[in-house]
Amino acid sequence: MTTKHLAAWAATFLVMALIDSLWLGVIAKNLYQQGLGHLMASEPKLGFAALFYLLYPVGLVFFAVLPGAEAASLARTALLGALLGLFAYATYDLTNLSIMKGWPLGLSLLDMAWGTFASGVAATAGGAALRWMGSR
Template sequence: MIKPQQRYLLAYGVMLLTFAILDGVWLGVVAKNLYAYSLSGLLRSDLIVWPWIIFYLGYCGAILYLAVIPSRRYRLTAFVRGAVLGAAAYGAYNLTCYSIIADWPIPITLIDWMWGTTATALVSISGAMTFRYTDK
């Protein structure tokens, strides 16, 4: 039988992996050209990785605490809580970028906001499913 602390760590690990895969496919394949074209004057030529790592670690912890743990037995509730959290977090980021960065494109604001909402909801489901299937 899995101890409660192990379930939290397992759910967190599954969520990190899920987010890394989702964002990797989104940023590296699906929307790569869109971001490159729309933000060409703003992107670095050399990627700095440590801010991404800090973001993923902290954000997945927030998703676990705010969306997954309160609704860990109900996938739909976890999905909705994750979507609300994603809409708030990515909305704050994208609207702030749009308001303070010259030439920040409104389509990127809306697309990234929708992506963050969706990704956070899916990551929340992965955490809730981990709890559900380890509750034996």
């Protein structure tokens, strides 16, 4: 791993963690509480959350940022990041819809849209960081 790759991961990580924290902790907090409150822990298990926020950006860098950089296109980076987000969040939400009693369809659709958007934005930040580091 090079310094450029680490910078791409760091930018992807920071943006994903920041916007997802804002989304989950402020913007959509009540929606998740209303839809899933009966399943939610009283306190989040931060170790598992940290593991997600450390690993997911690795996937975004590998599957979106690096291919986007190879194509010299931040638009491609954003598209690939958004697609990875759609697939990842759809895996979670559609699986829950298929096996969980009372899992809310509307919240799942919103969550999939959010994952698509957030992943595209985070990957674009990683792509911009990679580009910036390459121009130095």
